[in-house]
Amino acid sequence: MGKSCQKYAKLVSESLDRPLNLVEKIKLRIHLWMCAYCSGFLRNAQKLRSFLQEDQEVSPPLPPQKQQELKKLVQKNIEEGTDSNPPPDE
Amino acid sequence: MSELKPEQWVDEYGDYLYRYAYSRLRNAEAAEEVLQETLLAGLKAQSQYEGRGSERGWLLAILKRKIIDFVRARSRTQSASQLGEEDIEEAFFSADGRWKEDPRFLKESPEKEIERQEFWQKLSSCLEGLSQAQQDAFILRELEGQSTESICEALQVTTTNLGVLLYRGRLKLARCLRGHFFQEAEV
Ligand SMILES: [Zn+2]
Numbered sequence: 453m454g455k456s457c458q459k460y461a462k463l464v465s466e467s468l469d470r471p472l473n474l475v476e477k478i479k480l481r482i483h484l485w486m487c488a489y490c491s492g493f494l495r496n497a498q499k500l501r502s503f504l505q506e507d508q509e510v511s512p513p514l515p516p517q518k519q520q521e522l523k524k525l526v527q528k529n530i531e532e533g534t535d536s537n538p539p540p541d542e
Numbered sequence: 543m544s545e546l547k548p549e550q551w552v553d554e555y556g557d558y559l560y561r562y563a564y565s566r567l568r569n570a571e572a573a574e575e576v577l578q579e580t581l582l583a584g585l586k587a588q589s590q591y592e593g594r595g596s597e598r599g600w601l602l603a604i605l606k607r608k609i610i611d612f613v614r615a616r617s618r619t620q621s622a623s624q625l626g627e628e629d630i631e632e633a634f635f636s637a638d639g640r641w642k643e644d645p646r647f648l649k650e651s652p653e654k655e656i657e658r659q660e661f662w663q664k665l666s667s668c669l670e671g672l673s674q675a676q677q678d679a680f681i682l683r684e685l686e687g688q689s690t691e692s693i694c695e696a697l698q699v700t701t702t703n704l705g706v707l708l709y710r711g712r713l714k715l716a717r718c719l720r721g722h723f724f725q726e727a728e729v
Contacts, residue, residue: 458631458639465709469683469690470701492646497712499648504684509662514560518574522581523552529585530548 456483457490464494468501546591546600551581555598559605566609566681568669572616576608583608606686613678614696620674630713645713647720668718676711679704 460483463476472480484491547554559580564573583604591600636642652661669677678697682688694704 455639457641458635461634461641461645461713462705462709465712466705469705469708489641489645492644493716496646496648496716500715501684503652503661505687507658507662509561509565509666510659511561511564512570514557514577515570515574518560519552519556522556522578525578526548526552526581526585529582 457487460484460487460490461493464490464497467494468497545593546584546588546597548581548585548588551584551597551601555601558598559601562602563605563609566685567612568666568677568681572612576605576612579608580605609686610682610688610692610696613682614698617675617678617697630710630717633717634713643717644720645716647716664719665715668715671718672711672714675699676707676714679707680711680715683708 460480463472463480464484466472467480484494556577560573560577563576564570567573567576580601584601587604591597634641634643634645652658669680672680675697679693682693682696683690690701690704694701697704697707699707
């Protein structure tokens with residue numbers, strides 16, 4: 453493993469967030485070709501990204517009490533005719 | 543042309559939207575808060591619904607904006623967004639810049655239901671090891687797929703600092719997930 457891994461690991465991370473320039477691209481490609489750790493770091497980060505974007509976490513459900521509360525709130529707003537109010541400036 | 547049926551929103555989509563918000567904000571109160579704001583904003587903006595796309599998709603788009611708003615507001619109340627500690631880099635790299643530890647943690651993506659659930663659980667506890675700013679940056683980038691520009695704006699950090707947040711966050715996650723998961727075969 454090379455001495456410059458710390459530098460390239462940062463570049464690996466950046467390559468996931470911005471387009472690298474040509475020099476960076478070439479240097480990184482050469483390094484990754486020689487370095488199993490840095491290329492593994494990149495592959496893992498890419499796999500993690502695609503997994504996170506495709507899969508859905510099993511999160512806890514909306515608590516029933518909050519659900520009832522929200523239903524009442526929505527109902528109250530409908531009855532008061534919120535729609536006729538001017539839209540809020542967001 | 544479809545119409546909105548707000549009286550059914552909570553029953554139909556409440557759970558879906560809540561879970562979505564929860565997985566991004568990782569906090570029950572925060573998820574409840576953005577869900578409530580989403581419903582209220584949806585009610586007020588009904589006239590802007592053009593009938594294109596599903597009702598759920600329309601509400602989800604509002605929720606996504608509310609999630610960013612929430613993160614933005616939260617990051618304002620925190621003392622200057624810390625970049626997170628240097629020591630994660632020291633843990634991985636020797637003084638001359640070589641890897642001290644193998645950063646690889648994943649051989650294959652988890653596919654079986656049980657593996658996927660286990661993976662999310664592990665990831666969730668690993669995320670807690672990140673600073674709030676690192677967590678927000680990672681989640682907005684990798685789960686929400688937000689652009690770096692909008693994340694910088696929300697977290698009030700420069701592009702360079704966002705790069706550091708994401709880099710250190712990714713290193714920490716690699717370290718935390720490693721050994722618990724799908725270790726890569728020796729090379
Ligand atoms: Zn390397």
